[in-house]
Structures are given as structure tokens and as C-alpha cells.
Amino acid sequence: MGRHSCCYKQKLRKGLWSPEEDEKLIRHITKFGHGCWSSVPKLAGLQRCGKSCRLRWINYLRPDLKRGTFSQQEENLIIELHSVLGNRWSQIAAQLPGRTDNEIKNLWNSSIKKKLKQRGIDPNTHKPISEVESEERGASASNKNNDKSSEGADEPTHDKSVETHKPKLPVVENNCTELTTIPPSTDEFFLDRFVSSHESSPSCKPCDFPGYFSFLSVNPNTSLYLNANSMSSEMIPAVYPSMSSAILTATTHTKPSIILPHNINPSIGSFDVNGHNMELQSNNSFFENNAFSWGPESIKSEIRAMEGDPEDMIKWSEYVQTPFLFGTTVQNQTAQQGMYCETKPETQFTTEGLSTNWHQQPSQPSDIYNKHFQRLSATYGQFS
DNA sequence: AATAGCAACAACCGCATCTCA
DNA sequence: ATGAGATGCGGTTGTTGCTAT
Incomplete structure (x- = not known):
């Protein structure tokens, strides 16, 4: 093609x-x-x-494009999202209203990568370069050892899935000991490995539970507990102090996940998803933060709304390509729209559909048209 | 002033997935 | 069920403008 x-x-x-x-x-x-x-x-x-x-x-x-240089807040968010999503630029862009995947990709390749390297952070793994190097050395040593015995050994160099973080999609681990806490001096951009037991656990098949959540906290001081009737309680220590926003996103296994910021409310409580009791606990105060107004009540009401009307019930599978953000860096409406928008804005754009479907500024066609030409004149004025 | 080197960004290419007949 | 066309995505390349020499 x-x-x-x-x-x-x-x-x-x-x-x-x-x-x-x-x-x-x-x-x-x-x-x-x-x-x-x-x-x-x-x-x-x-x-x-x-x-x-x-x-x-x-x-x-x-x-609805923002253009212009990226703010520090946007850059930080991109780094954080990249640590979770890898090179899924379109999903990252979905969390940054007015930014395109191409724009973010370019920024990453031209600027952010270098900055991370300067800080001694491997941009692919978001771990300290020294750690990555020692792991690589260890891996190559073990490869040598297993060389003759291993069947269909992968390329000795980068596993692409590692580069794109595919194995690191938000998942949950029963055994906390596998998760690593990054020391404060180096934790700025790290979201350490998310380790899954669901993937391998026969008692918890991802596809069995369409409303499945993985709750992740993002601070070494934070512990989150997920309790759904169909699963065991799980504790997820987390390692991402700089996370400034909460993300409800989905994994490739149609398992939406919530990535929660470090300052999360200690008593979020429990709520139902499709009859499954979801219990969320934490030990800090994210939802009390004034900057975060789309708090647990909103989550609950969203879920109630989902439960209330079968017509409006949104299948999680529909979210797979549409992660949501509710946090301080985008308008709250973005997240809420995300909950109900099944299609991407791109496909929504018709003159008839403008008033409700555009991300941020509902506008009339004539407004948009004028805006286009304002931009055009700004862009091309130098030539004419 | 000329030019080499670099950075930023726009656009293309190829692949994967989706949709529909 | 299947195949062709449409769409979306990510990697890569090409172009332009800026800066240093």
C-alpha cells in the first residue's frame, strides 16, 4: 500500500x-x-x-490545532505518557489537545530525547542509562551462555517491543517485590516497569471482564488497591512522582487502566462497574487538589451514567484507541468528552457536526473558515 | 559574504487494521 | 469468508532556516 x-x-x-x-x-x-x-x-x-x-x-x-512551542508542562506530560505508552504517538497526542502525533513525534526525536540523554536517562526505557547498559551487558552475557541451547533466539540487539514499551502497558502485579522504586535523585522521568500477573494468571483472563481496570499509582509513597469481585485485591506500589495528571487509558487487551497521580485522595472508596465492586484506596490527596476537579465523584457519576442507560453504555473495547486524561494539563471537558466520544474528532468533522464534536472550541463553520485564513495569512503572509 | 553543520518540522512511505461489498 | 479499498499509525526522509566558522 x-x-x-x-x-x-x-x-x-x-x-x-x-x-x-x-x-x-x-x-x-x-x-x-x-x-x-x-x-x-x-x-x-x-x-x-x-x-x-x-x-x-x-x-x-x-x-483546533494549538501550534507554537510546547510548554514545559506539555513536555513533561509527553515524557510521562511515553514512559507508559511508548511510541504510540497518536495516543500521546490524544492527551494533548491541539497537538498532533506528528508534532509530538518530531519534538520527541529532535528535543526531548536529547534532554533525557543529557540527564542520563535512556529515552527508550526511561531508566538510568547506566542501569540499561548493565542490563544489556547482562543480557548479552546470558545470550552468549544460552546461545546454543536457545531456540529461535531473538536478535541480540534491541527487542522492538522493549523500545516501544509494549510489555510495559499498565498492568498489575500481585507480588510487589518485582516493582522497583527509583531513588528520588533520578526519579524525575521514570515510570518503572508495570508487571502483569493478569497476563499470565489463569484465574484472571483479561477478556473475561470487559470493565476491567488496572489501577496504578505513581508515587513510591502511594499504594493503590483494586478490588473487583472477579479478582483478588491487588496492591500496586508505584514509582512516578512527577506524574501530574491522571489518565484513564486502555491497553491492547481492551483493559482500560487508570494511571493515577501521586497526590491521590486517601479515601476514594468503592464503586461499581457493571456490577463489579471496584475499590480504590490510596494514601495521599490528589483528588483534593483544586487543580483536579474531575475527581472521584465525577468518575462515579460517569460510571453511574454508564450503568444507567444501556444505550449509553460504552464498551471498554471502544476505548482501546482512545485514552482519556483527566488532570491539570488539559481542560476537564476533554476527559469528559473523551468518555463519550466514540469517534475521533477527525472523523467527526462536518459542518453539521461542529457544534458538539470539536474538542475545545465549538464554533461555526464561518468561524473556522475565518480562523483558517487568519492562520494562512499568518503563515504565508511573508510570501505574499 | 559564503558555507558547512545542525535543528526543527513538514511530508512521504510502508505496514497494519478496519470497513464494506 | 474474502478481498479490495480506505484509513490510521509510526518510522523515515527531505526541506528549510538558523548559527557558527
């Missing part, structure tokens, strides 16, 4: 977009919505492939 079939049929433009092309695309999408991307270039009068149009719209022309 890669290149659309349409690209072969006719000679299509490549490379940077001209202001005229942008204008055509904006005009078309604001008027008609994008519909089927492959038909957009034809309808908009562009000599581009649909894929290129889509990318241009998503990464540059969308009216």
Missing part, C-alpha cells in the same frame, strides 16, 4: 503544500467535510492523493 492507488493513476503533486492548495482544501472541508479522503482531492480540485490531503488537514490545517 503506502501510496494510494490513485497516486499511480495520475501525476500528483508531492512535497510542500502551497497556500493555494491549503486554501482549496480548507474551503472544501469546511464546506462539505472530508467524507471519503480519497475523493477529497478530486472534489477540492487538488492534484494530491487523499492520503496527502488527510495528513495536511490533520497535521496543519485543522482549526
Whole structure:
């Protein structure tokens, strides 16, 4: 695939977009919505492939893009999210309203990676480089030892799954001893390994429980307890002091997880998810923080709402690609919208659907159109 | 002033997944 | 059930602008 079939049929433009092309695309999408991307270039009068149009719209022309330099808060959040999600840029971008996956990816590769390295942190594993190196040495030594006996041994170098943190998706461990506490001097950007017993435990198959939660705390001083009827209580010591937001996200096994910040309320209490009693305990005061207004009551009411109306019941599986954030770095409405938005804004964009579905600033088509041209003039004013 | 080196970012490419006939 | 087309995602490349020499 890669290149659309349409690209072969006719000679299509490549490379940077001209202001005229942008204008055509904006005009078309604001008027008609994008519909089927492959038909957009034809309808908009562009000599581009649909894929290129889509990318241009998503990464540059969308009216809800923030642009501009990333704040320190945003950078920190990206680092934190990366430690959990790995190179899942789209999921990371979902937590940063107005930012695109491409933008975040570029920032990561051009800037954040270097900063982390300067701090002695391995950007892939988020562990101290010295620790990573010693692990690699150990691994290569054991590889040598097992060389002849191991069947289908993996490449001796980086396991890609390690690089992308896939094994580190939020999971829970019954046995706390496997989790490592990062010393305060080096803990700034670390979220240590999440170790799963659910993955391997025959008594707790991820797919058995659609409302399954993994509760994770993020501070060495914090312990969270998860108690669902279908599972045993679990204690999750955590190691992420700098986490400044709470994330409800999903794993690849359709297991949504909540990543909780360190200052979480000591008595969050219990609530029901699909009849399963969920008990959440902690020992600090995140939910008392004024900056965090989407607290446990909101969670409960969300869940009550989910229970109340079967029509509105959202299957967790629908969240898999749509993690939510409720915290201090994005507007609370973002998280709440996230709870109820099944489709991504990109697919929601039509002139008819604007008022409710855009992330932050519901606006009329004309507003968006004006905004586009404001941006265009700002962007291209130097050329004209 | 010229230019080499670098950083930032826009865009492309290829693969995986989804959707629908 | 299956295959083709559409879409989404992440890795990579290409271009541009800035800075140092």
C-alpha cells in the first residue's frame, strides 16, 4: 500500500503544500467535510492523493490545532505518557489537545530525547542509562551462555517491543517485590516497569471482564488497591512522582487502566462497574487538589451514567484507541468528552457536526473558515 | 559574504487494521 | 469468508532556516 492507488493513476503533486492548495482544501472541508479522503482531492480540485490531503488537514490545517512551542508542562506530560505508552504517538497526542502525533513525534526525536540523554536517562526505557547498559551487558552475557541451547533466539540487539514499551502497558502485579522504586535523585522521568500477573494468571483472563481496570499509582509513597469481585485485591506500589495528571487509558487487551497521580485522595472508596465492586484506596490527596476537579465523584457519576442507560453504555473495547486524561494539563471537558466520544474528532468533522464534536472550541463553520485564513495569512503572509 | 553543520518540522512511505461489498 | 479499498499509525526522509566558522 503506502501510496494510494490513485497516486499511480495520475501525476500528483508531492512535497510542500502551497497556500493555494491549503486554501482549496480548507474551503472544501469546511464546506462539505472530508467524507471519503480519497475523493477529497478530486472534489477540492487538488492534484494530491487523499492520503496527502488527510495528513495536511490533520497535521496543519485543522482549526483546533494549538501550534507554537510546547510548554514545559506539555513536555513533561509527553515524557510521562511515553514512559507508559511508548511510541504510540497518536495516543500521546490524544492527551494533548491541539497537538498532533506528528508534532509530538518530531519534538520527541529532535528535543526531548536529547534532554533525557543529557540527564542520563535512556529515552527508550526511561531508566538510568547506566542501569540499561548493565542490563544489556547482562543480557548479552546470558545470550552468549544460552546461545546454543536457545531456540529461535531473538536478535541480540534491541527487542522492538522493549523500545516501544509494549510489555510495559499498565498492568498489575500481585507480588510487589518485582516493582522497583527509583531513588528520588533520578526519579524525575521514570515510570518503572508495570508487571502483569493478569497476563499470565489463569484465574484472571483479561477478556473475561470487559470493565476491567488496572489501577496504578505513581508515587513510591502511594499504594493503590483494586478490588473487583472477579479478582483478588491487588496492591500496586508505584514509582512516578512527577506524574501530574491522571489518565484513564486502555491497553491492547481492551483493559482500560487508570494511571493515577501521586497526590491521590486517601479515601476514594468503592464503586461499581457493571456490577463489579471496584475499590480504590490510596494514601495521599490528589483528588483534593483544586487543580483536579474531575475527581472521584465525577468518575462515579460517569460510571453511574454508564450503568444507567444501556444505550449509553460504552464498551471498554471502544476505548482501546482512545485514552482519556483527566488532570491539570488539559481542560476537564476533554476527559469528559473523551468518555463519550466514540469517534475521533477527525472523523467527526462536518459542518453539521461542529457544534458538539470539536474538542475545545465549538464554533461555526464561518468561524473556522475565518480562523483558517487568519492562520494562512499568518503563515504565508511573508510570501505574499 | 559564503558555507558547512545542525535543528526543527513538514511530508512521504510502508505496514497494519478496519470497513464494506 | 474474502478481498479490495480506505484509513490510521509510526518510522523515515527531505526541506528549510538558523548559527557558527
